[in-house]
Amino acid sequence: MRHATNPEGGAGVPALELRNVVKRFGKTEIIRGVSLAVRRGERVAVIGPNGAGKSTLFNLISGRFPPSSGEILLNGRRIDGKRPFEINRLGLSRSFQITNIFPKLSVFENLRCGVLWSLGYRYTFLKFLADLDDANERAEALLDRIGLRKKRDTLAMNLTYAEQRALEIGITIAGGADVILLDEPTAGMSKSETRRFIEFIREVTEGRTLLTVEHDMGVVFGLADRIAVVVYGEVIAFDTPEAVKANPRVQEAYLGSVLAEQQAAEAAH
Numbered sequence: 001m002r003h004a005t006n007p008e009g010g011a012g013v014p015a016l017e018l019r020n021v022v023k024r025f026g027k028t029e030i031i032r033g034v035s036l037a038v039r040r041g042e043r044v045a046v047i048g049p050n051g052a053g054k055s056t057l058f059n060l061i062s063g064r065f066p067p068s069s070g071e072i073l074l075n076g077r078r079i080d081g082k083r084p085f086e087i088n089r090l091g092l093s094r095s096f097q098i099t100n101i102f103p104k105l106s107v108f109e110n111l112r113c114g115v116l117w118s119l120g121y122r123y124t125f126l127k128f129l130a131d132l133d134d135a136n137e138r139a140e141a142l143l144d145r146i147g148l149r150k151k152r153d154t155l156a157m158n159l160t161y162a163e164q165r166a167l168e169i170g171i172t173i174a175g176g177a178d179v180i181l182l183d184e185p186t187a188g189m190s191k192s193e194t195r196r197f198i199e200f201i202r203e204v205t206e207g208r209t210l211l212t213v214e215h216d217m218g219v220v221f222g223l224a225d226r227i228a229v230v231v232y233g234e235v236i237a238f239d240t241p242e243a244v245k246a247n248p249r250v251q252e253a254y255l256g257s258v259l260a261e262q263q264a265a266e267a268a269h
């Protein structure tokens, strides 16, 4: 694995840790003291009502915004205040960080761009040549991993929607990051596509730490080892799916109404 983990970061060190993180926009406190420790190899879904601060939390972790206060650690190493590409090279990759897909490049070329970008390719011709073999090899291996071998030379714009989402995840994992952030990975998919895609995500992120922001409760309960419930800028629960479902505070603040809505929608079909 390319990404060096902190030499101090032993087995017990969380893959990702937030310590009393606060984010203010102007005078408004949007994230209000979030502490969270995600274990290595764990799959965590972040859920909560609209406007609760889930995307902001992802933006803080991936370095898009610095926190107003508090600390964020990746494998025991401080990353708050670092820039997105630096955090990426320390081993954290976010699904849309590489502006998704290049529509006019083939699947293979998209993957190769993801690899080269993660290698820290700096547009020097000699470095490019030296890296190219390695990048080609890794992009080839990714084609199999994401199930798009047969679409190797297809332009990304000609893929189905689900295939494009798979490619996006391929690009996200291209650099071998061990912590992966996915923002609503199944958004826009049908129920059966979603079910298949959950399996796909499980497979391609095997052995890595995964954080997703998710609205679809089917995805949440099918994928997550633990669920973090964000309400009004605070994590009000962080526990197993069963415990979160049974938590009266979560029921009251969020889940009760969401599950009722989903049941009503299913009954209407």
Ligand SMILES: Nc1ncnc2c1ncn2[C@@H]1O[C@H](COP(=O)(O)OP(=O)(O)OP(=O)(O)O)[C@@H](O)[C@H]1O
Pocket (backbone or CB within 6 Å): 025, 030, 048, 049, 050, 051, 052, 053, 054, 055, 056, 057
């Ligand atoms: N750059 C910004 N400047 C000012 N306010 C912001 C900024 N980004 C987010 N906010 C505010 O922070 C709050 C939380 O937004 P955020 O997008 O993080 O919520 P969310 O939980 O991801 O919501 P959704 O589920 O609707 O995507 C909202 O009130 C939003 O208007």
